[in-house]
Amino acid sequence: MDDLLTRLRAGLPAEALLTDPDxxxxxxxxxxxxxxxxxPAAVVLPRTVEQVQHVxxxxxxxxxxxxxxxxRTGLSGGANASDGCIVLSLVKMDRILEINPVDRIAVVEPGVVNAVLSRAVAEHGLYYPPDPSSWETCTIGGNIGTASGGLCCVKYGVTxxxxxxxxxxxxxxxxxxTGRRTAKGVAGYDLTRLFVGSEGSLGIVVGAVLALKPQPPAQLALAAEFPSAAAACEAVCAIMERGHTPSLLELMDRTTVQAVNKLARMGLPDTTEALLLCAFDTPDPAADLAAVGELCAAAGATEVVPAADAAESELLLQARRLSLTALETIKSATMIDDVCVxxxxxxxxxxGTAAIAEKYRLTIGVCAHAGDGNTHPVVCFDHADEDESRRARESFDEIMALGLALGGTITGEHGVGVLKKEWLARELGPVGLELQRGIKATFDPLGLLxxxxxF
Structure with a gap:
């Protein structure tokens, strides 16, 4: 330990090295x-690439x-320390180095907060679409590490x-x-994509060139109430089948709606079994919403309420962003699944998730990026209750098994981390797992990252 700290201090400013156990x-x-x-043995907060190299x-x-x-807003244990490790916290590397409106790129350090970048590029008439629910606090480096998504994925895609x-x-x-600054480029293997989603297991991202879009018009949203989750999902399928391209298509089940109401007193309909939120940022969003409203009604919606303006739309979106926070208030602990089908x-x-909740006698709320099939079942339980904790873990595993059985994946945007290691092996199969471990060994032969x- 003394040798480690002595060597670290030799290439770091005093304030960058933390050793107080508390x-x-x-x-x-x-x-x-x-x-x-x-x-951890120590925490290092570098400010330069050279300091990261020294570590x-x-x-x-x-x-x-x-x-x-x-x-550390992750939900899979991917940033958890191991005994005796150096925690390399990149939050101090938080500079936006360049915003280029002609090339439509931003060059950033990994500690830049997602929302900070979004607001900065908006001043240039540009848009950085990936917007995880934690966008006010999560960092671009973390987003890259887990290949994060967000509410706008249905139209604009993921990180x-x-x-x-x-x-x-x-x-x-x-x-x-790796990669490029140009709009196109296919030279060599795509190492950039390899690092995205690698959860810090192949290298330390210290800078990124990000593509930007022109700022779209303000989006307009609607809320549709349904008597069942199946009816809401029927509407989702109809919307996509008819060729609509909403900027957002989100679903909240009854448990989630009630939790948001209790937390924020937003006046959402407590009696609905499923609430579907749809938004468009097209030149004529009202017309698009009217067409979607008809599809929702045909699928069995009991009420369809379009927002009158951007302010009302933002209120609806805020309700969806509060979903996970609200569900966390139901019990002392939550397990947030991330199954995409x-x-x-x-x-x-x-x-199937509702049946699992009944089987294990648990409260499980579901919010979902319905437009791309990415569900977030949230298992609520009392951490101090040993039996309830056991049932929570078993229900979590059963939800992942259900997702795989339906042709889905164990994670759409939260990553694998510690939480889903066993399930990654099941999804990849032995050949896929062997090859991925081989890639890890090439980049990190000593297994230090x-x-x-x-795995």
Missing amino acids: VTDSYARDMASFCAAGT MRTATELRVPVVPQGA AEYVLGLDVVLADGRLLR PRTRLAEMLD NPGKL
Whole structure:
């Protein structure tokens, strides 16, 4: 330990190295339940690429594991410390280095907060679409690490589609540049995409070139109440089948709606079994919403309420953004699943989740990016109740099994981390797992980068 700290201090300013156990313990875990976390030897908060390189060279020489972190808003334990590791927190590398309206790119450091970037590019008439629910606090580096999504994925896609190039410090301290600044480019293997979603297991992202879009018109939303989740999912399928391209298509079940009402007193309809939110940012959003409203009514909606203006639309979207926070108030702990299924199987996923909740005598609320089939069943339980905790874990696993059985995936945007390691192996199969482990060994032969995650 003394040798490690001495070597780290040799290349870091004093304020960048934290060793007080009371402080370092606060960096031990992200927001996931049921995920083991160890005790870090030290926490480093670098401000430069050179400082990150110094940490990785030191770690390699001394064979010390390194766990990269952003804002620790993750939900799979991917940022949890391991015993004796260096926690490398990148939140101080938070500069927006360039916004280029002609090339429509932004060049940023990993600690830039998603919402800060979004507001900065908006001043140039530009738009960075990926917007996770935690966008006010989560960082771009964390978004890249988990290949985050958000509410707008149905139209604009996920983080991976906006990362053009990366600066990455490898396990041995070398600096790798991947990708490009150009609109097109196919030179060599796509290493950029390989790092997106790798959860810090292949290298430390220290810079990113991000694609931007022109700022779209203000979106207009509607809310549709349904007597069942199946009816709401029928509407989702109809909307997509008819060729509509909403900027947002979100679903909240009855449990979620009631939790949001209790938390924020937003006046949402407590009696509905499913609430579908749809928005358009097209030149004539009112016409698009009218057409979608007819499809919702045909699917059995009991009421369809279009927002009168952008302010009302934003209120509806705020209700959806509060979903996870609101569900966390039901019990002392939550497990937030992240199962994505084909849109055509969405109703089966929701009905199956309701059956699992009944089987295990638990409250499980579901909010979903319905437009791309990405469901977030939230298992609410009392962490101090051993039996309830056991049932929560079993229900979580059964929900993931259901997702795979329906042709889906165990994670659409939250990552694997610690929480879903066993399930990743089931989804990939033995050949896929062998090849992925081989890629890990190529980039990190000593196994120092975020050990114990993914595999």
